[in-house]
Amino acid sequence: MSRTANIQAVKTIIADYIKGTADSDPALLKSLFHKSAVMSGYLGPDLLLGGPQPFFDAIAANKVGPDYTAEITELTVTGRTASATIVEDNLYGLSFINTFHLLHIDGAWTITSKLFHHD
Numbered sequence: 001m002s003r004t005a006n007i008q009a010v011k012t013i014i015a016d017y018i019k020g021t022a023d024s025d026p027a028l029l030k031s032l033f034h035k036s037a038v039m040s041g042y043l044g045p046d047l048l049l050g051g052p053q054p055f056f057d058a059i060a061a062n063k064v065g066p067d068y069t070a071e072i073t074e075l076t077v078t079g080r081t082a083s084a085t086i087v088e089d090n091l092y093g094l095s096f097i098n099t100f101h102l103l104h105i106d107g108a109w110t111i112t113s114k115l116f117h118h119d
Contacts, residue, residue, distance in 0.1 A: 001104075003077065009109050010075060010082045010102055017100070017111070018070040018086065024063045026056040034103070034110045041098075041116035052114065058092075065090060080104035095119045 001009070013032055020028035029052075039052045048054075067090040074085040082102040089095045101113040 006077045006082070006104070006109075007075065010077050010084060011072065013102060013109050013111065014072055014075070014084045014086060014100065018072075021059065021070065021088070021091065022064055022068050024059050026060040029059060030056055032111050033114075034105070034112045037110075037112050037114070039114045039116070041114075041118070043094075043116075043118050055114075062092060064092070082109065 016028060017032055019025070020032065033052050037052055038050070039055060040047075040049045042048070068088070069090060070086050070088040072084060072086050074083070076083050080103060082104075083099060084102070085097065085099045087095075087097055096119065097117045099115045100111050101115075102109050103112050
């Protein structure tokens with residue numbers, strides 16, 4: 001896969017993450033994450049460490065409002081590794097900065113970690 005094709009593939013994964021969040025689609029979101037993915041960060045003063053399942057559950061239980069917006073602000077692809085950062089506003093009334101790490105495994109890109117900070 002060419003460098004530009006890899007960049008586009010990673011952009012697509014992150015765009016699908018944004019779409020899955022906006023559409024309250026936990027199945028789509030789950031398909032983007034590796035089965036051993038980790039998710040960590042701060043929600044206010046609370047440190048959360050673990051896998052993405054609680055995020056999938058929250059998306060399944062609560063519709064995301066029409067004011068939700070997200071934008072890719074950084075993207076780096078280096079060989080079979082990548083990182084991407086998005087800024088989210090109005091996810092259940094909260095704003096976040098999320099940094100994702102992705103790996104190219106068995107011919108496909110997958111999210112292996114999400115680090116988040118609630119503003």
